[in-house]
Amino acid sequence: xxxxxxxxxxxxxxxxxxxxxxxxxxxxxxxxxxxxxxxxxxxxxxxxxxxxxxxxxxxxxxxxxxxxxxxxxxxxxxxxxxxxxxxxxxxxxxxxxxxxxxxxxxxxxxxxxxxxxxxxxxxxxxxxxxxxxxxxxxxxxxxxxxxxxxxxxxxxxxxxxxxxxxxxxxxxxxxxx
Numbered sequence: 001x002x003x004x005x006x007x008x009x010x011x012x013x014x015x016x017x018x019x020x021x022x023x024x025x026x027x028x029x030x031x032x033x034x035x036x037x038x039x040x041x042x043x044x045x046x047x048x049x050x051x052x053x054x055x056x057x058x059x060x061x062x063x064x065x066x067x068x069x070x071x072x073x074x075x076x077x078x079x080x081x082x083x084x085x086x087x088x089x090x091x092x093x094x095x096x097x098x099x100x101x102x103x104x105x106x107x108x109x110x111x112x113x114x115x116x117x118x119x120x121x122x123x124x125x126x127x128x129x130x131x132x133x134x135x136x137x138x139x140x141x142x143x144x145x146x147x148x149x150x151x152x153x154x155x156x157x158x159x160x161x162x163x164x165x166x167x168x169x170x171x172x173x174x175x176x177x
């Protein structure tokens with residue numbers, strides 16, 4: 001029996017070849033050159049409401065040093081609550097914490113806050129729109145924003161409150177870089 005390349009084998013070869021050639025374009029189609037917020041930049045405004053229904057806005061927080069903390073209850077919930085004592089000690093010194101949860105529902109975040117006595121601002125980002133805009137691909141990711149609204153530090157991964165304070169204190173004492 002001789003092996004011939006009939007129309008169906010040729011069509012299949014063309015189809016497979018086309019798929020192999022187009023696969024990289026399909027795979028990278030969602031990738032953008034924008035890799036999120038960088039140090040020295042003004043971050044995008046954050047819209048929405050916190051878990052209590054109050055409006056959330058970076059513009060409203062200008063004049064404070066903002067610790068923008070992207071988190072998920074499944075990976076970071078046990079660590080996020082450790083920021084509560086830090087927040088209590090520093091909120092009157094012009095430090096604000098905005099913790100944006102990238103995976104959990106508003107109800108789950110509200111339950112977490114009540115259970116753990118967290119009083120700083122918590123916001124849900126269930127569809128990860130804000131996380132993507134900031135270039136957050138893992139939790140926790142923190143941004144320290146100075147009093148003028150400029151990102152001064154990006155931290156990927158957990159950081160102890162004492163270490164966080166070393167970064168924040170620079171911008172509490174002086175509004176400049």
